[in-house]
Amino acid sequence: MRRFPTYDELHRTVRAVARAHPARVELSEVGKSRGGRDIFLASVGKGRKNVLVLGGPHANEPTGFLTVIHLAHLAAKHPEFAEGLDVTWHFVPCMDPDAMRLGEGWYGAPRTIRNYYGRFYRPAFVHQPEWSFPVDGGFDRPLPETRALMSIIDDLRPNLVYTLHSADFTGHQFMVTDAVPELVSGVEHAMARRGLPVHTAPSDGGTPTVGRTATVAEYYQLLSMRFTLSLRTGGMLLQLLEGAGANGENAVRNWFDFRCAQMRHHFPGRALDLRELTALQMEVGLAAARCL
Template identity: 35%
Template sequence: MIQEHPFPVEANDTPATQLLHDALPQRWRGLFTAPIVNRFLTSTDAEARVQAAARKAGAQIVTVGESREHRPLHLYRFGETSRRTFWYAGPHANEPVGVSTVVSLAEALAAHPQYLDTIGFDLMVCVDPDSHVANEHWFPSYAGGLRSYYENLYRPARSEFCDWDMPFELEAGDTTFRRESQLPEGDALRKALDLSRPQIVMSLHNAEVGGMYIHQIGGTKTLAGALSTLPGAFTIPAEPAPIDAPGEQPVAPGVFGLPSIADMYGPLFDLTSDHPLNILVMGESAMTWSLRYGAVSLVTEVPLWSPIDALPEPGQTLADVSTEAADRLGEIADWLTAFCEQNAAILPSSDARARSVRDSIGMLAGLSAMLTALAGSPDGPNPATEEDVRRWRLMLSLSVPLRSLGMLLGALRGNDAPDGVVGEVQGRFDAFEALLEGYHYRFHGVDVVSGIQIAAGVAAIENLEAEQ
């Protein structure tokens, strides 16, 4: 076993493994007798550890495809029962906790194979290994800081989200449009899901700054109620709504549905004469796809950091906070548009970071419009809350632009941009980063976030067995 190097955690001295044990039903606590992984893992490390665990457990290893850069994509099938759970990590490269979770789970199952008697575990270490490799150069020395994260992260453009690349058909007017998978990674994920035909799908995302929430697709309100206890069990605040959908109503506190691609884009198709497939940048989600097996899917949005002093200023309203955030997002979207046009020669489309920055401009503008609408809503005059500051100011108007600015710096440096051009972006990055760092945070640690992902999956298994 590789020695793990724990991250510092402020304001919570309880070991992550103890938090996980306390959150699990009694019969599952014996699965995790060793500490779970507490660091980000490279793709090579993670695959090697899961392969070793699979061989120890006699698991089946199935190659379901390969990435755009020809890295093999494996499905590791632990246990032989027909009742399956499916866990996949790495859908967004800047959300790497799930890779550590899969390793912890595989090694625990290899050490305690009796847990495979009644339910099987199908694991994909990383569904987008190329992007993970582009992001992992900073993992070995990472010590939990905000700045080093934003300076080094890579997050693919939305058209390269492989778990939103499932085929789907869309009816618009009298015409039916069909979109096939565009990415080999998306096609491999679909093949793995079709092979597994799972009852439970765990999509292992993590968030950045704020509180946690979980998307639940399918399943029961009983399960949602069980999931709603996890924030308290791990002492992480729960978000009252998804970060990009302030009006979404919860199934249970901190638990929300996830719209299908038709739900997301359908209203837009009614407002434009453009071909629907020209508007769509993504396919259907793996979670909605899995409804065909009768599966319940969980998407875990658990933050690495939570602010401990994100309080509104005296007299501030929701409209004040959301307008400030909307203005900041609109301004950075306009600036990025002009900057990318002026520097197109050193931001080629062949550069993945440059593609992602350009793709982010529309998202930033859309978030600005959403927050402007929120400011003008009937709730606008209400007193601002801690949750408003946490979501609209810190996460949306500071953290999300910092992703783009950090990737822009990486693209410019990788393409030998002049010092003056890099300096202009560095100044913007430093200004946003200083505002974000103006608050104090608790870094939860990779093992705590992994523990929540594991506990959510076990809650789904328990609910499945109770229903049968």
């Protein structure tokens, strides 16, 4: 696909992958959006370690939709990328279906500033599923989409959660919950091989980024938030703290977030086409899975 998929195209394509590999791909509905749209999970492989891949955390960051399609197809067609890593891949193609539907107007248009901001949609902060996990002191009314993610996390107890963000005009950023030197070096190598810049300034309220890891405690300290934290859960934007799971359990062992720049203009260095962007997110996700 030479452009970002629409909501209908994304789900139609993931279902086609499942139909083509019925013995390896299982689809299950895990919830409904506020607008009544399905939120479903595509599970690929039979490994012992669960990797949860979250597409579409924000409607204006659609690169991850392509990554979900291609990574799911890769794992379904080539068992060495699933059982060969002792991994079962679990994909939520889109975390916020309603926002995706409202924001898809520019997906097929040239990636220009005018097209992007002229058709831009991103819900208000309190209406973003990634930001409404229940924590002590706030976020006490999780959205239906958030509750669906909470139930997935409680059921899977994933070894790794990989959120597929994009950035508009910065370089590339990555954050991990724990110090994993081989992952950091692997991502930096992937950048260097492509001649890509790595964003070196803090992002999202001052969160430390490249060349080291950012703990959840550091993240909340920078935002002047005071919560009881577990240092082995959490991540860049989605906070999985004690009590965040639907069953009140700490269910995630590693959180990894990677952002790649998706716009063609004001990009420090060369701009990537969609194939390269998708390949980069896939390579980083596979590198993280190999570190489990």
